[in-house]
Amino acid sequence: MFKSDDDIGSRKRLRDAAQLGDSPLIKPVLLSTFLKSAGRKGRLTKADRLRIVEQALLILQMNYVHLPLKRAMHAVDPIQRLKLIRFRLLELKESQLPSQMQFHQQMMEIFGSNRDLHTLYMLPSPFRDHVAYLPFLIEQYFSRTSTGARVDRYTVSRISQPYFDSLSERGPEVLTFQPGVEVLYWNGVPIKRAIELNGQSQAGSNIDARFARGLDNLTIRPLESSLPPDERWVNLTYKAKNGRVLTLRQEWLVHFTGGSDNSVSAKNTRKKRAAIDIKKTRINQVRRTLFEPREVAVHGALHNVLYAQTRTVDGKEFGYIRLFKFDVEDPDRFVTDFTRIITSDRFPKEGLIIDVRGNGGGKIRAGERLLQLFTPRKIEPELFEFLNTPLNLELCRQAPPHWELAKWADSIAESVVTGATYSSGFPLNSEESCNDIGQKYYGPVILITDALSYSTTDIFAAGFQDNELGDVLGTSDNTGAGGANVWWYEDLMYASGNKPNSPFKPLPKGTDILIAVRRSIRVGKHAGRPLEELGIVPDHRHYMTKRDVMASNDDLIERAARILMNKPVYSLSVKPYARAGVHGLNISASSKVGATHRDKRISRIDVYVGGRHYKSIDAKRGAIDVEVSIDRPRSNSILLEARDKLNRLVAMWRRI
Numbered sequence: 001m002f003k004s005d006d007d008i009g010s011r012k013r014l015r016d017a018a019q020l021g022d023s024p025l026i027k028p029v030l031l032s033t034f035l036k037s038a039g040r041k042g043r044l045t046k047a048d049r050l051r052i053v054e055q056a057l058l059i060l061q062m063n064y065v066h067l068p069l070k071r072a073m074h075a076v077d078p079i080q081r082l083k084l085i086r087f088r089l090l091e092l093k094e095s096q097l098p099s100q101m102q103f104h105q106q107m108m109e110i111f112g113s114n115r116d117l118h119t120l121y122m123l124p125s126p127f128r129d130h131v132a133y134l135p136f137l138i139e140q141y142f143s144r145t146s147t148g149a150r151v152d153r154y155t156v157s158r159i160s161q162p163y164f165d166s167l168s169e170r171g172p173e174v175l176t177f178q179p180g181v182e183v184l185y186w187n188g189v190p191i192k193r194a195i196e197l198n199g200q201s202q203a204g205s206n207i208d209a210r211f212a213r214g215l216d217n218l219t220i221r222p223l224e225s226s227l228p229p230d231e232r233w234v235n236l237t238y239k240a241k242n243g244r245v246l247t248l249r250q251e252w253l254v255h256f257t258g259g260s261d262n263s264v265s266a267k268n269t270r271k272k273r274a275a276i277d278i279k280k281t282r283i284n285q286v287r288r289t290l291f292e293p294r295e296v297a298v299h300g301a302l303h304n305v306l307y308a309q310t311r312t313v314d315g316k317e318f319g320y321i322r323l324f325k326f327d328v329e330d331p332d333r334f335v336t337d338f339t340r341i342i343t344s345d346r347f348p349k350e351g352l353i354i355d356v357r358g359n360g361g362g363k364i365r366a367g368e369r370l371l372q373l374f375t376p377r378k379i380e381p382e383l384f385e386f387l388n389t390p391l392n393l394e395l396c397r398q399a400p401p402h403w404e405l406a407k408w409a410d411s412i413a414e415s416v417v418t419g420a421t422y423s424s425g426f427p428l429n430s431e432e433s434c435n436d437i438g439q440k441y442y443g444p445v446i447l448i449t450d451a452l453s454y455s456t457t458d459i460f461a462a463g464f465q466d467n468e469l470g471d472v473l474g475t476s477d478n479t480g481a482g483g484a485n486v487w488w489y490e491d492l493m494y495a496s497g498n499k500p501n502s503p504f505k506p507l508p509k510g511t512d513i514l515i516a517v518r519r520s521i522r523v524g525k526h527a528g529r530p531l532e533e534l535g536i537v538p539d540h541r542h543y544m545t546k547r548d549v550m551a552s553n554d555d556l557i558e559r560a561a562r563i564l565m566n567k568p569v570y571s572l573s574v575k576p577y578a579r580a581g582v583h584g585l586n587i588s589a590s591s592k593v594g595a596t597h598r599d600k601r602i603s604r605i606d607v608y609v610g611g612r613h614y615k616s617i618d619a620k621r622g623a624i625d626v627e628v629s630i631d632r633p634r635s636n637s638i639l640l641e642a643r644d645k646l647n648r649l650v651a652m653w654r655r656i
Helices: 004-008 011-019 031-038 046-062 067-074 078-091 100-112 161-170 191-200 207-216 278-290 331-342 364-374 390-398 406-418 456-466 489-495 546-550 554-565 595-600
Strands: 120-122 130-133 136-144 150-159 182-186 220-222 233-239 245-251 253-256 274-276 306-313 316-323 352-355 361-363 383-386 445-449 471-474 484-488 512-521 569-579 582-592 602-609 612-618 624-630 638-644 649-655
Touching (some): 031 130, 031 253, 046 078, 046 100, 046 390, 046 512, 067 078, 078 100, 100 120, 120 278, 130 278, 136 207, 136 546, 150 161, 150 191, 150 546, 182 191, 191 207, 220 278, 253 278, 306 554, 316 554, 331 364, 352 554, 361 364, 361 456, 364 456, 390 406, 390 489, 445 456, 445 554, 456 471, 456 512, 471 554, 484 489, 489 512, 546 554, 569 638, 569 649, 582 602, 602 624, 612 624
Parallel strands (some): 274 484, 316 352, 352 445, 445 471
Antiparallel strands (some): 120 512, 130 220, 130 253, 136 150, 182 233, 233 245, 274 361, 383 512, 484 512, 569 582, 582 624, 602 638
């Protein structure tokens, strides 16, 4: 092993290494330096603290939709804890107040006890705009022992390039710290246990989510929603590629994120229809900034939202889309751009793999409208419910009309008589908006999830499974299980009209609160099941390999492709024509199915014009290639439904 003094060198060299060539936007400082400066800013008075505690009490009691569920599942009582803090504050003089950081810690622990990443106490500036980090990433993979047992291992997957370049100044032993080394201990604690301990302070709804959060948050910690690390440096023990076991000491650094970001905060969301994991979204931003993304050949990229590429497995080409977020400016434009990618002539039609691992969510409309592109059947959107309280009733009656909250008011009012805990459930997006485009991709589709798939991504995965679009392949045994529509504190103030007698009072010194207001309820075969805490259980489980982590998810994509190979593949092409006053359609359809599933081949296509049945066309050996004249005005809607031998709807095309 090499010790810290020889390993790191002087404090000045560490500071220089932190500053090396990161780019004009990245100017990290040591955590110890940042905390000295932060402690002198924005001191909270006794009155400030009482205001924060009282407002937190109000919204957790009256607006927090998951309070009954969290009390039951985690045996917590955030209301009583807040009442105790308020009582103690009232008893103290100004000079007797605990430190500001102690107060923030108490508030974050209370909110964290709910294990809900949609309901957070947010630290003010300067914490809001900074992230504590170590200049490397650690990821989990699985391997087999000589006896065939599966074991989990941890590796350094990425190192910040400027930091990696600086290691040459520290001696030859430090140069053994490279991507691919196996991590053994974190400050002397076995690395898996260190991740578990870190996960206990994270708001993961289930065991898988807490562990995934503990790992994801291990070396990147947004200070707006996480307390600063207790330690000022980390001793990381690893096994180098030459087999030697060495220890590297690295101080925590702090990165300025560039101020508030509306795309992250979702404060600009129209109609308040967002579901986003703020912490994960911030971590993803920092990962993109500090660590060079691996190069991939793509069909198209969509402003850091997704990339699409062709992956070949056993000589067959499959479409692969990595979808990083649903936090888009215009959900409808996003769906249009996504459609353009999957309908491109260059995009594979034999099967589609959609990978939403680590997607922290965003606009619910973006996720739910996307589902219709992959199925001929009608999409049933997920439902949302309020907690029945007098204050929520008042909000539903007073909120701006375009928020469309009035439809919940009657059932909330009826709860006085019925005693129901939750309101009736209504979709945030109408059934019409979830079906106004129709199917655009005719091959089989598979969805890849993990325990960091959260918020709108949970809702998207639930809709994918509930509407039976295809199989779900998980790299964890569950998703993040965050099923709620989230509002900022200022949304509550705005919904109540910002009146002088409003119960919502401005929060002091830039503190903020995020709250889950409406919970998501599943439909289809899981009808009535809450998404929060329970999440999405995948149909198949894949254990990530080192090849997945260090390369391009090769084994994961191969697993997904092999599942798709057993699914039917349909195609349906319709080209309208007009000549000599005659209107018609050139229709081409085909189906590829296994020898034992010939009943799934296309048997016929039914043509509907203006909402009425017009003609049925029989297929020959699962294929159709005909020209059909339409003796109705061109302005009429046209619908084609392809059905198999058992009359199941397998493909659809329409023109409105």
